[in-house]
Amino acid sequence: MRLVLGRFTHNALALLAVTTILFFMFRLMPGTPLAAFINENLNADQQQAMLEQFGLDKPMWQQYFIYLANLLQGEMGLSFFQRRPVMTILLEVLPNSVILTLTSLIIAYIFGVVAGAWLAWKRGTWIERAAVPAVLATRAAPEFWIGMVLLAVLSFNAGWFPSGGASSPGMAYSSNWDRIFSLDYVHHLALPVLTLALYLQGLPLLLMRSNMLEVMHEEFVTMARMKGLSEWRIVIGHAARNALLPVVTAFALGVGLSMGGNVVIETVFSWPGIGRLLVQAVSVHDYPLAQGAFLMIALVLALMNFVADLLYMVLDPRVSHGRKG
Structure with missing residues (x-):
């Protein structure tokens, strides 16, 4: 405690x-x-x-x-430009940022964990030699560049996805939640999610691969092989479970970091989230709204950092007993 x-x-x-x-x-x-x-x-x-x-x-x-x-008292002031309470404005766009962040992170981490374990299993093969540079390239590339490439290929040329916004012009919904659960909203969400997921998947993939390479040499893995278990069962049932600890804590931190990093993605795709609202508020010197948006992002980051600390203490008791040790 x-x-x-x-x-x-x-x-x-x-x-x-x-x-x-x-x-x-x-x-x-x-x-x-x-x-x-x-x-x-x-x-x-x-x-x-x-x-x-x-x-x-x-x-x-x-x-x-x-x-x-x-x-x-939960009051962030009155927006200079919109003449409305800052908290009301933030709560209107917060669901859009949360949905974009969580959807991208879930896709990125599911793919990263599975692909990282698979690449560790394929250690030394041509598959690993080709996949690791590709993953590093997507991780090193700027978010806006990935978004612009996907916009040019999948939106402007192929016409498969809208180029921006969260709903088509002329669409009317009875409430914000009806708009969020509509197919039109999902269609607009797909390209920003794909862009952010491509950028985020590098960390869990490389982290999982590195942890797996260390775990594969542990004694319990050797014992599992001596029992005659299949290689895939050893990888998934034994090695992967023990390699997930840093990935789980990285996911919690990723939520906060992604909320702050969504400014670029939301600006490129005109996504009505906190990041785009922040850019608009700064451009018109709307101090209360810009402060509120920054503070909301900092609050999410601090909260998820605290959650990551709790998860690490629960999953690895050695952390909570570190001083005694």
């Missing part, structure tokens, strides 16, 4: 540091958030009233403590 509380405290302090940096970073940026609203027809009194409306007339240190107090 002491170790769990320590991990939780570290993540909470990290979130506080991120919140502080974001608050002052946006306010020290050049430009003013009211440039989109203030024009020649507004006199000095009207401009001052607008500053008071958004709370920008107070000293910066006072704005900071007001912002922290509002955060503790």
